[in-house]
Amino acid sequence: MAFKVTVDLVMLTIRNAALSALLIRRAIPPFEGEHALPGGFVLDHEDLPDAAARELAEETGVTAAGHLEQLGTYGSPARDPRGRVVTIAYLALLPDAPLPRAGSDAATAEWLPVADAPPLAFDHATILADGVERARSKLEYSPLATAFCPPEFTIADLRQVYEAVWSAPLDPRNFHRKVTSxxxxxxxxxxxxxxxxxxxxxxFTRGPATLLYPPMLRALPQDIA
Structure with missing residues (x-):
């Protein structure tokens, strides 16, 4: 059976101390008027990252300048009412996200707190949840949190990233000690x-480490301030 390929993007940033995702409201069927992740069909001449960058720019006016990685492949036969469509999802983390500008197939585009995300079209709720969990888990064993920070930052800035992504307050002194050691x-x-x-x-700036040892384990009850 022939199938089509799309790309979808989980774009995450921190706005007003909350982990936020870039969502559009669809201007065309299917799911017209419903919220969704930015994305769309891959053109015949495009590589996947190029298609992701194009769709993001067309629908939101945002350029993916920051950490970008492939999140996963989603291919449930019933995920798209238009037929057999497989999507490649990408995860992007932006330190200073610009205001989006809706265009192309998007009626609106906006940053919304992940905790308050509305119902999403297709299987985008699953993809968004997977992206958030990927970010949360990678903060434990990699310096990924610095991708949410400007080139120079304080330890308090970095702690605010962890608190926003993990949705838990952290003890400032313990966090400072763990990071600097x-x-x-x-x-x-x-x-x-x-x-x-x-x-x-x-x-501070990001250091040379690609993996953190010991890891920055997620907040346990005794670690919460």
Whole structure:
């Protein structure tokens, strides 16, 4: 049986201290008027990442500048009422997400908190949940959290990323100790913030590590402030 291929994108950022996803409202059938992940059909001449970048730009005006990885393949026979459609999903993490601009097949495009996500078309709720869980788990054993941060950041900035993605408050002192004692996680810049309130905070950049050892395990009850 012939089938078509689409790409869908789980775009995550942190807005107003909440983990947020980029969602569109579909302007065409099927599921017209319903929320969905940005994405669409792969053209005959396109490689998959190129198709993902094109659909993202056409539907939302957002460029995927940040961490991007393939999330998974979804091919349930009943996932798309138009016929046999297999989708390749990508996960992207943006540190300073721009405001989206709807276009192409999208009537609206907006960042919405993951915790308040509306029902989604197709199997996009499953894909979004998989993307969020991938991000949450990778924060444990990789420096992926720094992909949500600007090039230079404080330990408090990094802690806010973990708290938003894991949906749990963390003890500031314990977190600072764990981060700064994990080899290669962060590198001090030798500079500090110049805030109007409180003491200046030391600035860091992402370190050379690709894996964290020991890992930054998710918050246990005794770790929650």
């Amino acid at each position: 994990t080899p290669g996680f962060v590198t001090p810049t030798g500079r500090s913030t110049a805030g109007d309130r409180g003491r200046p905070a030391q600035l």
